[in-house]
Amino acid sequence: MASVDGAVLQDWVSRFRDEVTEQKDWLTELDSAIGDADHGANMARGMNAVAERLAGGTPETVDELLKTVGMTLVSSVGGASGPLYGTFFLRAGMTAGAVTELDGPAFAAALRAGLDGVIARGKAEVGDKTMLDAMVPAVDAFDAALAAGxxxxxxxxxxxxxxxxxxxxxEPLVARKGRASYLGDRSAGHLDPGAASTAILFETLADALSGR
Known part of the structure; x- marks a missing residue:
């Protein structure tokens, strides 16, 4: 697959919805150790709201699709995850533009813009025990693999x-951002739930692009 079109992106979103719904209890269990015990429920609710929104008709362009996902997450998910994931999709859509498909570099640019939006909104960095610990290396690896052909x-x-x-x-990190940071050293020894859901995001992207 040399390009990424709206059908593939919608498949990605659908797969992500299915996986966070299936793994809702696990994500909530992770969050119960260092957060508000609602990450799984919030993500499942938000992605099911996205599915309902898209069931009314598929947007014709990539930017419309991704921005619809982003706006739905911002409006339907509580806590930090809604604004952060919403910003990721909104920024990706803005960078993608009103096109029906993206080649590899254009899709990489959209992912990078989404990441930059999360960084700007969350004001965190790698090592703070947040979703960025999974998202930054993922986007970097995507770019590196494309550059290698x-x-x-x-x-x-x-x-x-x-x-x-x-x-x-x-897991071994001490949280420096978010509610988990209130625990200090006690936050060590637990996976970050946002990083866990971000890993699901990129797992389902890979599955959608490969058709697995």
């Missing part, structure tokens, strides 16, 4: 692997 599907698989490694690397 890989297809978007191959780049997404590299991003999936990097996101999973980033998620796992949050």
């Amino acid at each position: 890989g297809s978007p599907a191959e780049a997404a698989r590299a991003a999936e692997e990097a996101a999973s490694a980033g998620r796992d690397a949050t």
Whole structure:
């Protein structure tokens, strides 16, 4: 697959919805240890709201699709995850533009814009024990794989692997942002729930692009 079109992106969103719904209890369990115990429920609710919104008709352009996802998440998900995930999709859509498909570099630019939006909104960095510990290495790996001549599907698989490694690397960290930071050293020894859901985001992207 040399390009990413609206059908593939909608498949990604649908797969992400299915996975966060299936893993809702696990995500909530992770959040119960260091947060508000609502991350799984919030993400499932938000992505089901996205599915309902898109059931009314598929937007014709990439920017419309991604911005619809983003705006729905911002308006339907409580806590930090709604604004952060919403910003990711909104910024990605703004960068993608009113097109019906994206080549590899254009899709990489959209992912990078989404990441930059999360950084700006959350004011965190790698090592703070947040979703960025999975998202930054994932987007970097996507770019690196493309630069090495890989297809978007191959780049997404590299991003999936990097996101999973980033998620796992949050376990020994002491949280420096968000509610988990209130626990201080007690936040160590637990996976960050936002990094866990971000790993799901890139896993489902890789599956959508490869058609697995």
